[in-house]
Amino acid sequence: MNVAQVRHSGGESVHYDLVEDFSAFDLGIEALSFQAPVHVQLQVNNTSRAMLVKGTIHTELKATCGRCLESFVYPLDLHYEDEWAFRTLATEDLLETALLLDKDEIDIKDRIFEQIVLALPMKFVCSAECHGLCPNCGVNRNLTPCNCGEGTVDPRLAALAKWQSND
Ligand SMILES: [Zn+2]
Ligand SMILES: [Zn+2]
Structure with missing residues (x-):
């Protein structure tokens, strides 16, 4: 992703629609993998203080049901909200909470992956009626x-x- 379009002027916003392949990422749980690419839609707003990022993350995981042991498709839909700031311009609180950028070009894959991992349930069940x-x-x-x-x-x-x- 490139934020050059919005970085210089407060009030500017830009929309991103990205499809990324995450199949190489290890979800850390046995028999859990990406079934589909990850679709990320983001609106980036330059608020002068930082870049306020809001959007959605959608993908499908292939999971194993903890009750019947059958594999099934688990759709994942997440709300994404984040602040991005240039390291050299960031205030102290932003240094702790924001995604820090050193250049216009950024790779948000790790950040997105983090959100996906945090949203995973403790236990996968194919249906409440299983x-x-x-x-x-x-x-x-x-x-x-x-x-x-x-x-x-x-x-x-x-x-x-x-x-x-x-x-
Ligand atoms: Zn029996
Ligand atoms: Zn089941």
């Missing part, structure tokens, strides 16, 4: 009804049955 694998016989309960009886007994009733048989 029934997962039977802990007893291992069938995928989304595809096959399980016949082994596991999960059909209310644990309170099971405890009661045990108590009665001990009596």
Whole structure:
């Protein structure tokens, strides 16, 4: 990306529409990868103090469901908001929070990747209704009804049955 267009005049703004291939980036989680390029749309506004950047990040990840272990496509839509400032002009607070630029040409891939990683859920589940694998016989309960009886007994009733048989 090149910010030369906006860097010199306050009030200027420019729109960027970028499609980047992130497949070489390691998401740090086993069986999680980029299924599609990352589409970034940004509006960069020169506020004189810094460049205020707002936009969206969209991509699709290939994930594995933590319940049924099937792989599925996980769409990721993020809001992006950031401040970019030239290192030599940045105020003290900007030095700590802004993305610092040394030249007009900047590579925001790392910054975008950071946002994606921060937005990842703790656990991937293919759907809120996913029934997962039977802990007893291992069938995928989304595809096959399980016949082994596991999960059909209310644990309170099971405890009661045990108590009665001990009596
Ligand atoms: Zn699932
Ligand atoms: Zn079962």
